[in-house]
Amino acid sequence: MSLTTLLLLIGAGIGLVWSFIKDRGKTIESIRVAKSRFVGTAVEIVGVLALVGLFFAFVPPNSIKELLGGANVFLSGLYGSLIGTVTIIPAFVAFPLSASLVEKGAHLVAVAAFITTLTMVGFATAPIEMDHFGKRFTLVRNGLSFAFALVIAMGMMIFL
Amino acid sequence: MIAKAKTLAKENKLILFALLAYLLALIFRPDVFFKGLKTTGGYLKEMIEILPAVFVISGLIDVWVSRETIIRAFGSGAGLKGKLGAVLVGSISAGPIYAAFPVTQALLRKGASLANIVVILSAWAVVKAPMLVVESKFLGFRFMLTRYLLTLPGIMLIGYLTEKAVNRSHVLRAAQSGVDGIRDELIAQLPGHNCGSCGYKSCGQYAEALAEGEAEPDLCRPGGGEVAERLREIL
Numbered sequence: 001m002s003l004t005t006l007l008l009l010i011g012a013g014i015g016l017v018w019s020f021i022k023d024r025g026k027t028i029e030s031i032r033v034a035k036s037r038f039v040g041t042a043v044e045i046v047g048v049l050a051l052v053g054l055f056f057a058f059v060p061p062n063s064i065k066e067l068l069g070g071a072n073v074f075l076s077g078l079y080g081s082l083i084g085t086v087t088i089i090p091a092f093v094a095f096p097l098s099a100s101l102v103e104k105g106a107h108l109v110a111v112a113a114f115i116t117t118l119t120m121v122g123f124a125t126a127p128i129e130m131d132h133f134g135k136r137f138t139l140v141r142n143g144l145s146f147a148f149a150l151v152i153a154m155g156m157m158i159f160l
Numbered sequence: 161m162i163a164k165a166k167t168l169a170k171e172n173k174l175i176l177f178a179l180l181a182y183l184l185a186l187i188f189r190p191d192v193f194f195k196g197l198k199t200t201g202g203y204l205k206e207m208i209e210i211l212p213a214v215f216v217i218s219g220l221i222d223v224w225v226s227r228e229t230i231i232r233a234f235g236s237g238a239g240l241k242g243k244l245g246a247v248l249v250g251s252i253s254a255g256p257i258y259a260a261f262p263v264t265q266a267l268l269r270k271g272a273s274l275a276n277i278v279v280i281l282s283a284w285a286v287v288k289a290p291m292l293v294v295e296s297k298f299l300g301f302r303f304m305l306t307r308y309l310l311t312l313p314g315i316m317l318i319g320y321l322t323e324k325a326v327n328r329s330h331v332l333r334a335a336q337s338g339v340d341g342i343r344d345e346l347i348a349q350l351p352g353h354n355c356g357s358c359g360y361k362s363c364g365q366y367a368e369a370l371a372e373g374e375a376e377p378d379l380c381r382p383g384g385g386e387v388a389e390r391l392r393e394i395l
Contacts, residue, residue, distance in 0.1 A: 025362055034220075047174035053202075115307070136327075152307065155306075
């Protein structure tokens with residue numbers, strides 16, 4: 001369990017205890033709200049995660065490496081951001097993976113694009129996002145994030 | 161009966177699709193099936209560690225934090241301070257981006273601006289203090305610093321542009337679809353004293369009756385006319 005996860009759990013625990021001391025009724029209310037939201041979302045999240053897991057079992061990591069080290073830096077950056085978009089992996093796995101990609105010859109620009117879309121753009125999580133915020137918001141936010149990931153990656157090319 | 165099965169299938173189409181995909185994998189590529197199952201197991205472990213806490217926090221925000229506080233901190237009038245606060249909230253939170261949806265949705269219902277919602281979502285995903293260390297360890301300090309300095313103004317711009325392109329009330333409606341959503345929204349407006357003056361045992365039960373259309377929105381005595389007006393707006 002990572003440190004941030006632990007902090008989150010502690011935060012929720014302290015919040016609950018504080019709430020319970022101040023007002024029992026409100027606390028029970030908040031747990032009811034939490035429960036109904038959790039039930040509504042959990043099934044969908046499990047479905048998404050299962051599909052992503054299957055996708056990664058199907059596509060070997062080696063083919064990802066080949067795409068990111070091409071002669072055309074811009075194209076590698078584009079591939080990087082596309083791969084980051086469809087991928088869900090924890091960021092602390094993504095950094096060692098990125099480092100090994102760079103060793104194997106991937107461009108830093110492609111890696112920056114990959115990391116940025118990996119974290120900000122969610123193709124696989126889009127159905128969950130739509131559930132919470134609607135279609136238009138989801139499309140606009142993800143579209144803009146994708147475009148900015150490319151801009152950030154190109155910026156890296158200038159500064160590095 | 162058939163209609164019920166239909167809606168059930170529609171609501172769970174993602175998981176049904178996943179089951180079908182795994183079934184096909186099991187028949188044609190058992191190796192992929194087992195590898196996929198193992199990867200998914202790892203994801204699920206992460207999810208189970210994080211999600212209960214996330215939902216508890218979003219529930220607590222709903223019940224305890226007043227609408228006025230959120231509007232002051234993250235409403236459209238909060239300006240740059242609101243943006244920086246949004247970055248802070250996002251960056252101290254843990255978990256993948258889907259864990260951010262319930263919490264940000266609760267903030268949105270309470271009056272946070274769309275731009276700040278987007279900033280929190282993005283910062284939640286990108287700006288993480290422990291991740292900074294990991295990133296600079298593997299890819300170099302310069303790489304990490306450059307990427308962050310480019311990303312921070314980027315996410316604020318993304319927030320600003322999203323707010324311009326998307327109508328907030330549409331997003332709110334999507335956030336409240338379904339009786340459950342409406343009930344949660346109604347609960348958020350009630351004072352939460354559970355005084356019983358409306359004839360129901362708790363604010364939650366009153367909200368439930370309201371959402372089902374069984375009660376009038378002007379029964380809450382502590383809330384008075386102001387709350388009745390807000391309830392009417394939602395209904």
